[in-house]
Amino acid sequence: MKKALLFFVLSLLVGIALAALYLFLVRRFTSSYDRDISMLFSPIPFLLGVWIFYSFAYNQKIIGILAIICTIAFFRFMMGILGVTFSKVYEGLTVPKVYKNYHYISDYRILHAEGTKYLVRLPEDLHHFVEGIYLNPQNELVIYDKSRPIDHDKPSVIDYMEKYNSLGERMQENDTIEIQQDIPNIFDGNSQRFSKKEETLKRTYINPLYVESYKRKGGEYETILYFDINTLPYTFRFKTKSSYIKNQKELSKTPTTYYTNDTETIESFGTISVYTNKHLRYQLLQIKDDIYMVK
Structure with missing residues (x-):
């Protein structure tokens, strides 16, 4: 027994x-x-x-x-x-402790992290995504989404929009006719509105800190980038999948790109961008397809 x-x-x-x-x-x-x-x-x-x-x-x-x-x-x-993979497990276990609390921006755990009250997902409606985002002549941020028809022969149409004033306050706006689809995306650094492009090792808002590179199934390499977003009034700590960067030495030599004109600046590092404008009381953060307003 x-x-x-x-x-x-x-x-x-x-x-x-x-x-x-x-x-x-x-x-x-x-x-x-x-x-x-x-x-x-x-x-x-x-x-x-x-x-x-x-x-x-x-x-x-x-x-x-x-x-x-x-x-x-x-x-x-x-x-x-x-x-x-074994490579992923090994690299993950050897990540320095200081980066253990870095999360993907889409991870539910950041909802309870300090400072997330300053982040506003765009669009606020979780059922929609950003198909287009631009600043109109009144310095109002316009965001719109398009329908995704099951029948591929049917064209997609604008079925949702949001508008924000220069303070970052949501405006009541239902008239989709005012949307100007010919205006370039606000994060498009190659648009004609930017007069200067510079690649430099200087970091302002985006501070890449550490890379975790490992072999995926099939032998291809994948990189996870750990980085800080040093916006006002808070520093956010995130990680995201990135193009392949071999190690910390290569990371330190990878430049940041700046697109500037008299009023706007886009700082970009890989798939991460921060948009600032002298006429706005907020900043915009883009990590891949996720866009957030930083108030």
Whole structure:
């Protein structure tokens, strides 16, 4: 009786250990979307751990080896789907502690981080995305989205818009006829409104700090860039996937690009941009396709 109870407890511990390993890999090395779905499979490694223990505890070596093979196959399959490689795990575990609290801007954890009250997602309606964003002659920020018809033969039309005044306050505006689609995107540094382009190692608002580069499934490299956004009145700490940067030495030699005219400045580093305008009481932050107003 005591032996059976001991085996039961030990089998639970082995199952919990495998489940904990699985949850650690999922929580640490996957995005928030993949993480939520993948955690639903956590009972599987737990059951596999129990199976492995009982097989060897009762001297059923062949079944035990089969259980180990199934466990390895499960982890390889799940980690392969999630893009978690040995290289990624190693690089992730060796990231300095100072960068452990850096998150993707889309990660739900930043909602509870200090300073996020200064960030306003654009557009505010989570069901829409930024198809176009520009500043009109009245220094009002106009954002619009277009429909995505199922029938590809049908043209997309503007079905949503938001407008903000120079203070960053939302304005009531429903007249989509006023939207001027021919005005370049506010983050388009190559538009004719900018008179100067400069590449320099000088950092102002975007401060790239650290790169985590690892091999993905298939042998391709992927880089995660850790960086600070030094806007007023707060410094934000983010990370994002970036074009390949080998190491910190190469990062330190990668220039920042500035597009300027008399009133506007765009500071860009990779897929990160900060827009400032002398006539506006706010700044705009773009990280890939995500755009935020910084008040």
